Amino acid sequence: MALMGFPKYTIKEGTIIFRGTDITHLPISERAKMGIGMSFQRPPSIKGIKLHGLSELINWDTGNGKNIEYYAHLLKLESFMDRDINLGFSGGEMKRAEIFQLLLQHPLLSLIDEPESGVDIENLGVLGRAIKKLLHKSDRYHQRKNAGIIITHTGFILNYLNADKGYMLINGKLTCSGNAREMFESIQKRGYRECQDCFKNR
Amino acid sequence: MSGLLQEQIDERDREKLQNVGFDLEEKERSATFTLMNHDEVVTTKKEPGVELISIARAVEKYPEIEAKYLWKLVEKGKDDYTRSAAGAEKLAGYFIRVKKGHKAVLPLQACFFIKAERFKQMVHNVIVMEEGSSINIINGCASADYVNAGMHIGVTEIYLEKDSYLSYTMIHDWSEEVEVRPRTGIRVEDDATFVSNYISIKRSKITQTNPHCRLVGENAVGIFNSLIYAPESSIYDVGSTVWLDGRNSRAEVVSRAISGGGEIIARGELVGNRKEVKAHLECSGMLLSEKGYIQAIPILHARHPDVDMTHEASVGKIAEEEVYYLMARGIPEEKAISLIVRGFLDTKILGLPAFLEKEVEKTINMLENAF
Numbered sequence: 001m002a003l004m005g006f007p008k009y010t011i012k013e014g015t016i017i018f019r020g021t022d023i024t025h026l027p028i029s030e031r032a033k034m035g036i037g038m039s040f041q042r043p044p045s046i047k048g049i050k051l052h053g054l055s056e057l058i059n060w061d062t063g064n065g066k067n068i069e070y071y072a073h074l075l076k077l078e079s080f081m082d083r084d085i086n087l088g089f090s091g092g093e094m095k096r097a098e099i100f101q102l103l104l105q106h107p108l109l110s111l112i113d114e115p116e117s118g119v120d121i122e123n124l125g126v127l128g129r130a131i132k133k134l135l136h137k138s139d140r141y142h143q144r145k146n147a148g149i150i151i152t153h154t155g156f157i158l159n160y161l162n163a164d165k166g167y168m169l170i171n172g173k174l175t176c177s178g179n180a181r182e183m184f185e186s187i188q189k190r191g192y193r194e195c196q197d198c199f200k201n202r
Numbered sequence: 203m204s205g206l207l208q209e210q211i212d213e214r215d216r217e218k219l220q221n222v223g224f225d226l227e228e229k230e231r232s233a234t235f236t237l238m239n240h241d242e243v244v245t246t247k248k249e250p251g252v253e254l255i256s257i258a259r260a261v262e263k264y265p266e267i268e269a270k271y272l273w274k275l276v277e278k279g280k281d282d283y284t285r286s287a288a289g290a291e292k293l294a295g296y297f298i299r300v301k302k303g304h305k306a307v308l309p310l311q312a313c314f315f316i317k318a319e320r321f322k323q324m325v326h327n328v329i330v331m332e333e334g335s336s337i338n339i340i341n342g343c344a345s346a347d348y349v350n351a352g353m354h355i356g357v358t359e360i361y362l363e364k365d366s367y368l369s370y371t372m373i374h375d376w377s378e379e380v381e382v383r384p385r386t387g388i389r390v391e392d393d394a395t396f397v398s399n400y401i402s403i404k405r406s407k408i409t410q411t412n413p414h415c416r417l418v419g420e421n422a423v424g425i426f427n428s429l430i431y432a433p434e435s436s437i438y439d440v441g442s443t444v445w446l447d448g449r450n451s452r453a454e455v456v457s458r459a460i461s462g463g464g465e466i467i468a469r470g471e472l473v474g475n476r477k478e479v480k481a482h483l484e485c486s487g488m489l490l491s492e493k494g495y496i497q498a499i500p501i502l503h504a505r506h507p508d509v510d511m512t513h514e515a516s517v518g519k520i521a522e523e524e525v526y527y528l529m530a531r532g533i534p535e536e537k538a539i540s541l542i543v544r545g546f547l548d549t550k551i552l553g554l555p556a557f558l559e560k561e562v563e564k565t566i567n568m569l570e571n572a573f
Contacts, residue, residue, distance in 0.1 A: 004530055032532035040530075044523045048545025058531045084545075105531060 003111060004038045005031050018109070037107030039098040041114045041151075045086035051097060052081040060106040068104065075100045075130055091118025092127075099130045110134055110148040116156045128160020137161045155184040168195055211236075215317065215346050222342030222373040223565050224313050230557070232308035232337075235296045238315050239323060242294060251304025252337065253297075257326055260297035267297070271328045275359040275387025275414070283355045283383040287324045295326040295356075300335035300366070309338035309558060316345040316352045316380065325356040331366035331394070338558060339368065343382070344375040351379035351407075358386045362394040364419065369554065373565055374402035374409070378435075382409040392419030392448070399552045400440065403431035403566065405464075410439040412469060417444060417451035417479075428457040429547045429566070432464025434493060441469025441499070446479035446509075453481040458546055461487070461494030471501040474509035481510070487517035488546055490539075 002009040003016060005028040015024045023031055032038075055068045072078050075096040086094050095115055102110055115127055131137075136144040150157060158181055166180025176183065176195055187195065211219065216226060225231050233247045233254040242256045261268050278288040296312055316323050329339070345352055354376070362368055376382060390396050402409060415424045426442040444453040455470040472481040487496040500513040520542055528538035549563045 006526055027535065028526055028529035029532055029534045029538070032530055038530045040527065044521065044527050046524050046527070046542060046545060048548035048550070049541055054528075054531070057533060101531060 001038075001113075003031075004028055004036060032105070032107070035108035037102045037105045037110045039095070039102055039110065039112040039115060041117060043086050043094055043098060045084060045089070047084050047087060049085050050082055051077070051085050054085060054101070055081070055104055058101060059104045071100050071103045071130075074103075074126075074133070076126060092120055092123030095119050095127055096123065096130075099127055099134060103130065103134055106146075108146055110146065112148055112150045114151055114153060116152060116154050124156060125160065128157055131157070132161040135161070155180075155187070158184055170196055211238075214348070215315065218344045218346060218375060219313060219315070219342060221375045221565060222313070222344045223311070223340050223371070223561055224342045225311060228311075230308055231311045232306055233310045235310075235312040236315065237294055237296075237313065237323070237325065239318055239321050240292055240294045242296075244296075248308065249304070249306055251301045251335070252306050252310060253299040253301065254310060255297050257295040257297045257328060258293045260328070261293065267328070271330065271359055271361065272326070273359075275361075275389055275416075276357050276385050280385065284357060284385050287326060287355050287357050287385070290324040290326075293326055294324065295328075297328050297330075298337075298339070299330045300332060300337045302332040303334040304332075305335065306337035309340055311340045311342070313342045313344070314354065314356065315343075316349055316354065316376075318352075319349055320351050321349070322353045323355070325354070325358075327356065327358040329358070329360045329368065329370075331360075331362045331368050333364045334366060335363075336367035337369075338555065339370050340558070341370070341372045342375075343372065345377045345380050347377075349377050349380070352377070353381045354383065356384040356386075358384065360386070360388040360396065362388070362390045362396055362422075364391050365393045366391075367395045367397075369397040369399070369558075371399040371552070371554065371558070371562065372401065373562070374406070375404045376406040376409075378405050379407045381407050382411070384411040384413075386411070386413035388413060388415040388424070390415065390417045390419060390422040390424055390448075390451075393421045394419060395423040395425070397425045397553060398427065398442070399554065399562075400426070400428035400430075401562065401566065402438070402440075403429065403547065405433045405436045408437040408439070410437075412439075412441045412443055415442065415444045415453075417446050417448050417453060419448040420450055422448045422451040424451075424453045425553065426453075426455045426457075426470075427552050428459075428468075429549070429552075430457065430459045430466060430468075431543075431547065432459070432461045432466045432494070434463030434491070436464035437466075438464065439467040439469070441467075441471065443469075443471040443473070444481070445473045445475060446481055447475050448479075449476050450478045450480075451476070452479065454484075455482070456484045456551055457486070458548070458551070459485070459487045459496060459498075460543060460546060461489050461491065461496050463491040463493040465495045467497045467499065469499045469501075470513070471503070472511060472513075473503040473505070474511050475505045477506045477508035479506075479509050479511075481512070483513035483515075485513075485515040486546070487515075488543070489517065489519050490543070
């Protein structure tokens with residue numbers, strides 16, 4: 001949220017540099033235009049704005065309706081296109097709509113906040129595959145242009161795509177970094193406490 | 203455009219008329235009524251099942267209608283405005299009758315236009331929907347660009363006989379100092395449905411209206427939707443009152459009101475008199491400016507234990523999280539706000555046939571520059 005520029009977060013120290021540009025004080029929409037996108041954990045619903053209408057506005061490939069159709073199909077959102085954004089959507093539907101919008105925006109850096117929360121296993125598969133596409137995970141390494149930061153509490157998303165690197169954030173502090181899958185397995189076995197202790201003893 | 207209409211409407215008034223949904227070409231309309239100040243023109247009658255004549259002509263042609271339909275649903279002595287309309291020298295307005303069983307394919311359009319400074323336009327309209335008939339009527343009310351002050355008093359009496367359907371849409375586009383005082387009465391019989399759509403998103407000095415609708419028949423339905431935007435220094439006092447007298451009758455009043463600095467009083471009053479009636483009232487307000495004021499007054503009266511009546515009212519500023527959400531998609535702040543405001547004035551709530559909804563949407567988009 002701070003990287004995206006939400007005003008309720010104040011930057012006390014330091015600067016945010018994105019692709020060589022200081023964006024610390026840029027408005028949200030400017031950052032989005034530069035290539036930062038965000039999938040919201042709890043997106044608001046907006047009355048009277050249809051998913052389809054918004055899709056056309058944010059589609060990076062302006063005027064390409066096929067693009068919209070393709071991603072709507074990929075995220076099984078065809079029947080939601082004529083509905084008010086997020087209004088009455090289930091948890092999984094909201095998350096699908098978030099990733100759908102990101103795919104249309106085509107950001108260089110995607111900030112994905114808890115893609116698994118409130119999502120059932122079936123939806124998780126759909127989402128996992130779509131995020132993989134969004135972050136160019138299936139492409140050859142040197143062809144990959146899009147990066148992402150995924151915030152996860154459960155780690156389930158790792159079953160669908162591998163992260164290049166995992167970071168542990170406990171009480172607002174970066175405590176550990178390493179192989180995401182290894183860290184995830186260790187937490188599954190021994191909980192967060194061990195990570196905390198390990199950090200203290202360093 | 204017919205020759206008659208051509209003579210009446212000069213170039214500079216065209217845009218104003220199009221703003222209020224008036225189809226100058228009359229391609230998609232079954233009939234057209236225009237009132238310029240007090241000059242009436244009736245043109246293009248494509249459907250024999252739809253009768254449209256001036257009210258003065260109607261009273262002359264069918265003497266019985268005066269006793270049957272005039273001043274029956276609106277009281278002459280109700281207030282200063284009805285009294286002045288009752289005392290008007292000239293009877294201006296339309297008489298519309300949709301014949302028994304006729305389902306009109308095309309909508310009928312009417313336009314009330316003030317094109318002289320300080321003109322006091324007084325109108326008396328009567329609509330009779332005979333048994334089993336149906337139609338869409340679009341009323342565009344506007345004043346010319348070069349008019350600053352004026353007054354519009356419109357008395358309208360609407361009769362829906364058994365099993366008929368009327369969708370009645372009004373779009374307003376007045377000038378800064380124009381006072382607007384419509385006085386409307388509606389009577390709905392068995393299985394008939396009346397839908398009112400009221401759209402006003404431009405400046406006027408004061409608009410005050412509160413149609414009185416009596417659902418007298420069994421299964422009668424009354425639906426009142428309004429989309430209002432009040433710019434600075436305008437006053438809107440708008441609402442509807444519905445009496446649910448018929449068994450199993452149903453009423454719905456939905457208003458979306460936005461103040462861009464103006465004052466809005468959104469009223470809704472539902473009276474449940476019989477068993478098994480169902481009524482819902484919904485007022486949503488949005489304040490965009492600190493200068494604005496919105497008062498929502500929902501009132502429910504229940505006179506039978508077996509009624510189902512509900513209301514919802516909410517007033518607030520534009521939701522910041524919605525603005526930020528759209529901004530995070532790369533939409534600049536100003537555009538995000540206008541999208542949300544525009545979405546709030548959702549034409550989907552109007553329940554219009556698709557092609558009409560599109561037209562109304564176009565109209566609102568044209569007026570969108572207002573906010």
